[in-house]
Amino acid sequence: MNTLMKIAAATIALAATPALAAQALTDGKTASVSYADLDLSGxxxxxxxxxxxxxxxxxxxxRIQNRPSLDANVRDCQRETxxxxxxxxxxxxxxxxxxxxAGSEARVIRFAVR
Structure with a gap:
């Protein structure tokens, strides 16, 4: 199957199932948040x-988009993450x-999306 066909098939599958779409968007993602410029003592x-x-x-x-089937997955993702x-x-x-x-590079947290 060529690449274009794979993309089309994935797009159709994701559009048909919001739960899978939400999962596909977050699988394997991580986030980093710096606090190098913050005073966390207060x-x-x-x-x-x-x-x-x-x-x-x-x-x-x-983000929550007032689509119940998708929003439930987004909320679950946000809560678990x-x-x-x-x-x-x-x-x-x-x-x-x-x-x-320590240097500012040490002042970052990283976490995986659930």
């Missing part, structure tokens, strides 16, 4: 960090003082 910096994490998750899982990111987020906050002395 609530203000932590709140900005949380918003960055939420934004990264929305970029890889998608937030759960996957939480340990890294908590560790970044807990170790903020120690990483403050």
């Amino acid at each position: 609530k203000a910096g932590q709140d900005i960090f949380d918003r960055r994490i939420e934004s990264a998750i929305e970029q890889v899982c998608g 937030m759960e996957a990111a939480k340990p890294s987020r908590d560790l970044a906050i807990a170790n903020f003082s120690a990483t403050r002395l």
Whole structure:
């Protein structure tokens, strides 16, 4: 099967099943969120960090679009990915003082989309 036929077949299959479409969009994706410019020792910096994490998750899982069959999958993806990111987020906050002395490249969390 040539490449164009494969793409067409995949497009039709994904259009027919929103659940598979949502899964296909997120399989194997990861997100990175930098906190190099934030002070995580206070609530203000932590709140900005949380918003960055939420934004990264929305970029890889998608946005709610008032389509019940697709939105359920998007919500599941967002919830599961937030759960996957939480340990890294908590560790970044807990170790903020120690990483403050490290270079800014050490001040990034990475997580996989579920």
